[in-house]
Amino acid sequence: MGKPAVRRHAGLARRGHLAGPAHAPNVVLVPIAAAAMFGVLGSYHTLLGRDAGVAMLVLLVAFKMLEMHARRDLFVVVFLCYFLVLTNFFYSQTIPTALLMLASLVALLATQLSFQLTGTVPPLRTRLWMGAKLLGLALPLAGAAFVLFPRIEGPLWGMPDDSHSARSGLSDTMAPGQMSNLAQSEDVAFRVKFDGPVPAQPQLYWRGPVLGSYDGRTWTRVRPSRQARPQPLSLSVGGTPVGYQVTLEPSNTRWLFALEMPRAIPELPGHGVTLSGELEFQSLDPIAERVRYDLVSFVHYSLQPDASPVDGQWLMLPYGLNPRTRAAGQALAAEPDPGRRVAAVLRLFAGGGFVYTLQPPLLPGRDSIDDFLYGTRAGFCEHYAGAFVFLMRSAGVPARVVTGYQGGEMNPIDGYLTVRQSDAHAWAEVWLPRRGWVRIDPTAAVAPERVQRSLARALPPPAPFGFEGLGRLLQPDPDSLLGRVRYAIGAVNNGWNQWVLNYTPQRQQHLVQRLQEGLSHWQSLALIAMLCALLFLVRKFSQRRKADPVDALYSVLCQRLGQLGLPRAPDEGPTAYALRLAAADLAPETGAAATEFLRRYSAYRYGPQSPGTGLVSILRDLLSRVR
Amino acid sequence: MSQPRDWLNRRRASWRRKATARDQGSVLLNQRRVYILPTRAGLGFCALLLILLIGSVNYNLGLGFGLTFVAGACAIVDMVQTTRNLAGLVLSPGRAPDVYAGEDAPFELRVENPTRLARYAVWIDVEHVAEPRQAIDVPAGGSTTLVLRTATVTRGWMRAPRVRLSTHFPLGLFRAWSWWQPDSRALVYPFPEQDAPPLPMLGRPSPDGVGSTGSDDFGGVRSYQPGDPLRHLAWRQIARLDPDLGGQLVTKQFEGGTVDELILDFDALPSGLDVELRLARMTRWVLEAEQRALPYGFILGRIRYDAALGTAHQAACLRALALYGLPEEPA
Numbered sequence: 001m002g003k004p005a006v007r008r009h010a011g012l013a014r015r016g017h018l019a020g021p022a023h024a025p026n027v028v029l030v031p032i033a034a035a036a037m038f039g040v041l042g043s044y045h046t047l048l049g050r051d052a053g054v055a056m057l058v059l060l061v062a063f064k065m066l067e068m069h070a071r072r073d074l075f076v077v078v079f080l081c082y083f084l085v086l087t088n089f090f091y092s093q094t095i096p097t098a099l100l101m102l103a104s105l106v107a108l109l110a111t112q113l114s115f116q117l118t119g120t121v122p123p124l125r126t127r128l129w130m131g132a133k134l135l136g137l138a139l140p141l142a143g144a145a146f147v148l149f150p151r152i153e154g155p156l157w158g159m160p161d162d163s164h165s166a167r168s169g170l171s172d173t174m175a176p177g178q179m180s181n182l183a184q185s186e187d188v189a190f191r192v193k194f195d196g197p198v199p200a201q202p203q204l205y206w207r208g209p210v211l212g213s214y215d216g217r218t219w220t221r222v223r224p225s226r227q228a229r230p231q232p233l234s235l236s237v238g239g240t241p242v243g244y245q246v247t248l249e250p251s252n253t254r255w256l257f258a259l260e261m262p263r264a265i266p267e268l269p270g271h272g273v274t275l276s277g278e279l280e281f282q283s284l285d286p287i288a289e290r291v292r293y294d295l296v297s298f299v300h301y302s303l304q305p306d307a308s309p310v311d312g313q314w315l316m317l318p319y320g321l322n323p324r325t326r327a328a329g330q331a332l333a334a335e336p337d338p339g340r341r342v343a344a345v346l347r348l349f350a351g352g353g354f355v356y357t358l359q360p361p362l363l364p365g366r367d368s369i370d371d372f373l374y375g376t377r378a379g380f381c382e383h384y385a386g387a388f389v390f391l392m393r394s395a396g397v398p399a400r401v402v403t404g405y406q407g408g409e410m411n412p413i414d415g416y417l418t419v420r421q422s423d424a425h426a427w428a429e430v431w432l433p434r435r436g437w438v439r440i441d442p443t444a445a446v447a448p449e450r451v452q453r454s455l456a457r458a459l460p461p462p463a464p465f466g467f468e469g470l471g472r473l474l475q476p477d478p479d480s481l482l483g484r485v486r487y488a489i490g491a492v493n494n495g496w497n498q499w500v501l502n503y504t505p506q507r508q509q510h511l512v513q514r515l516q517e518g519l520s521h522w523q524s525l526a527l528i529a530m531l532c533a534l535l536f537l538v539r540k541f542s543q544r545r546k547a548d549p550v551d552a553l554y555s556v557l558c559q560r561l562g563q564l565g566l567p568r569a570p571d572e573g574p575t576a577y578a579l580r581l582a583a584a585d586l587a588p589e590t591g592a593a594a595t596e597f598l599r600r601y602s603a604y605r606y607g608p609q610s611p612g613t614g615l616v617s618i619l620r621d622l623l624s625r626v627r
Numbered sequence: 628m629s630q631p632r633d634w635l636n637r638r639r640a641s642w643r644r645k646a647t648a649r650d651q652g653s654v655l656l657n658q659r660r661v662y663i664l665p666t667r668a669g670l671g672f673c674a675l676l677l678i679l680l681i682g683s684v685n686y687n688l689g690l691g692f693g694l695t696f697v698a699g700a701c702a703i704v705d706m707v708q709t710t711r712n713l714a715g716l717v718l719s720p721g722r723a724p725d726v727y728a729g730e731d732a733p734f735e736l737r738v739e740n741p742t743r744l745a746r747y748a749v750w751i752d753v754e755h756v757a758e759p760r761q762a763i764d765v766p767a768g769g770s771t772t773l774v775l776r777t778a779t780v781t782r783g784w785m786r787a788p789r790v791r792l793s794t795h796f797p798l799g800l801f802r803a804w805s806w807w808q809p810d811s812r813a814l815v816y817p818f819p820e821q822d823a824p825p826l827p828m829l830g831r832p833s834p835d836g837v838g839s840t841g842s843d844d845f846g847g848v849r850s851y852q853p854g855d856p857l858r859h860l861a862w863r864q865i866a867r868l869d870p871d872l873g874g875q876l877v878t879k880q881f882e883g884g885t886v887d888e889l890i891l892d893f894d895a896l897p898s899g900l901d902v903e904l905r906l907a908r909m910t911r912w913v914l915e916a917e918q919r920a921l922p923y924g925f926i927l928g929r930i931r932y933d934a935a936l937g938t939a940h941q942a943a944c945l946r947a948l949a950l951y952g953l954p955e956e957p958a
Contacts, residue, residue, distance in 0.1 A: 089688045109797075119762055502689060
């Protein structure tokens with residue numbers, strides 16, 4: 001305490017030069033840096049773009065550290081490190097990444113404050129603590145700025161092509177085996193927040209691409225150019241509307257998914273949205289970031305009940321393929337009621353010994369639908385939907401494959417329905433007179449539990465590492481502890497996505513509006529005022545507590561003696577004061593008490609021994625006798 | 628139109644008044660006395676924040692916004708902490724010993740930190756003098772004393788220079804500074820003339836008659852004073868005293884009395900000489916007489932001191948010389 005710590009700084013302070021061993025000369029550094037840059041060029045074949053840019057930045061920081069002369073260079077390195085922290089977010093923006101960011105910031109702040117020090121250098125732990133404290137003070141401010149700083153919708157200029165890597169998602173073709181890949185993926189496709197009650201699981205058909213052309217192996221979309229004239233869409237709806245909000249994960253495709261049947265085109269900020277004749281929503285450009293849109297759908301609907309699909313494209317079949325299936329379909333056509341034809345096929349699927357499995361035997365032959373219907377009889381949604389549509393078209397019923405997602409997992413903690421890639425599904429639509437396009441899910445005929453519950457629970461639990469019971473443990477059972485933990489993590493992640501990563505200008509506007517409304521109530525204002533007052537009182541109180549009680553008593557004594565006409569001179573110590581008091585004409589008891597007080601105070605303040613306990617009470621007692 | 632200018636002028640005048648006002652006794656640097664501006668690094672940091680923000684907008688990085696705002700908030704916290712690194716310090720002037728013109732006047736300054744916040748890297752320097760600068764750290768509840776050396780040129784009172792306290796701590800993005808005019812002054816004696824003529828030994832006869840001229844009758848010892856010839860040091864006594872235990876150098880004093888009383892009379896000096904030179908010569912003589920332990924009388928204008936010897940006498944004479952023709956108070 002009080003030890004003089006005066007130092008003169010010749011080098012560091014005056015010219016801002018750094019102490020320490022001399023750095024390598026530029027003659028050595030420049031060729032190495034150039035070689036490293038060529039290495040980046042060789043690896044990425046470019047110096048621009050995201051990955052190459054980040055690599056260059058890392059190199060820049062490394063070489064700058066080898067080439068530091070002055071204090072200014074330290075700032076350059078630290079500032080470059082801030083960029084380095086930012087570039088990490090190109091790759092990951094999860095909660096752990098955010099925590100890593102905070103840790104990096106503590107290190108950066110500690111570095112920055114370390115080179116401001118001149119004399120005493122506290123140990124590294126103290127300096128890290130100082131950095132952490134600085135960061136801790138900054139966080140509330142940063143939170144307020146995050147919520148209130150006006151958000152601008154990006155991008156300001158074109159994004160590099162590689163700014164978002166490819167992600168899995170539904171494609172706009174369907175070939176055998178494709179969806180079973182998706183079914184293995186636990187990636188989130190989108191999340192849905194319903195405004196009102198959630199429709200029953202079997203009604204959760206999320207409509208995506210509609211496939212109408214079949215080449216014997218792959219179902220593809222009907223090209224719009226082949227349509228003679230776009231039919232006007234007529235959709236009549238009934239029942240209660242279902243309002244909901246979809247948060248779509250980036251998929252690098254243009255598909256937007258909607259609960260069948262949506263009433264209007266969703267509005268997507270920053271993207272144009274188109275609607276096709278098959279009621280598919282597409283954005284004009286690939287969705288490379290998380291987007292959110294609001295929709296209203298009706299689960300009871302009829303689509304184009306009065307306009308017959310005249311152009312025959314929903315009846316076309318590749319010539320000469322699958323003769324047995326085609327013959328079966330033609331046989332069905334004898335039934336005059338198309339609805340009965342449909343029912344007959346569904347009966348066939350339900351009672352014909354068909355098996356629902358995600359690992360079906362391969363169908364390499366030319367007539368793959370024949371092989372499936374009359375051979376393996378094992379498959380999943382895409383097999384059943386494809387075969388069903390083929391059969392219906394053979395029977396003269398206009399039919400098409402609809403792909404999308406079915407079901408979803410409700411998180412009871414935050415009320416969000418999570419639809420994963422494993423919920424990808426394919427079903428069929430047939431056109432029936434007066435009823436329009438009717439959704440038929442042939443998979444439901446084979447495996448009703450696939451639609452009743454969700455895919456994951458329709459299948460026997462997997463056995464990780466060969467342990468049978470382990471799979472059951474990992475099942476999303478909302479009642480088990482693990483299940484609850486899983487839901488909690490899901491809810492936290494979703495909240496993070498909704499509020500941190502996808503805090504759009506719209507969301508901000510909404511929130512600020514709600515804040516304004518909330519603040520306009522007198523109750524909330526009163527609450528804030530009370531909190532402020534409480535904070536003030538706590539501060540005041542803690543300040544009073546901070547003062548040394550002995551010092552406080554001393555100042556009271558001095559004040560009291562001042563009132564008695566003997567104020568302490570500003571430069572007078574307690575001992576000198578006591579001497580002066582002894583010479584003054586005070587009442588004997590007062591004089592004795594004050595002198596004794598000052599003696600004890602002096603011993604406490606300047607004496608080598610630590611004060612004994614009870615000093616405060618003794619002094620208080622003495623003080624009470626001074627009057 | 629002229630109103631803002633008037634206001635500015637008034638503001639400036641009040642600033643100047645405040646800046647040049649002397650601070651009586653010890654001074655608490657409160658927030659109002661601490662000025663703050665961003666440094667060049669701070670401006671760079673501002674540019675950095677802008678680039679971080681633009682990057683976050685362009686690539687739609689939610690966490691990028693977070694980083695930008697956290698970094699920006701850190702800068703604001705740094706601004707507050709830089710101010711607080713100075714505010715709350717208590718400054719008080721310390722001793723300011725007398726010096727001879729041409730020497731550095733050492734002003735002692737005490738920086739006290741009554742708060743619970745340790746202060747780091749507080750730079751202290753003098754206005755208009757770039758170097759040398761000093762940096763101090765003041766622990767929480769502690770204090771630091773430093774010595775500010777200022778060159779002196781002319782005799783008379785010398786006021787402590789205006790002191791600037793500045794700091795960049797913690798992050799170096801801002802520079803906070805405060806001015807302090809310590810209420811402290813040092814007396815600068817005239818510079819003793821080099822190669823001055825010998826002491827004017829031709830004074831009046833001493834009232835106690837004729838004495839021996841001897842300056843080799845040993846008459847005891849007294850404490851050493853700067854300037855005593857080395858050969859007069861009482862080495863035998865010194866060897867017995869440990870300087871670490873408070874022992875002092877002692878000088879042998881020779882008695883025998885002078886025949887003539889030594890009078891140092893300013894007016895007796897050749898009037899053709901420059902006043903300053905005469906003062907310098909008087910200074911030299913005072914020192915020499917003191918050194919040789921010859922009691923001397925002193926006449927300077929209306930000031931007359933009877934012949935005497937010793938520190939107090941010397942100080943009084945030197946003080947009179949330093950302030951000759953000058954006002955008592957520094958300007």
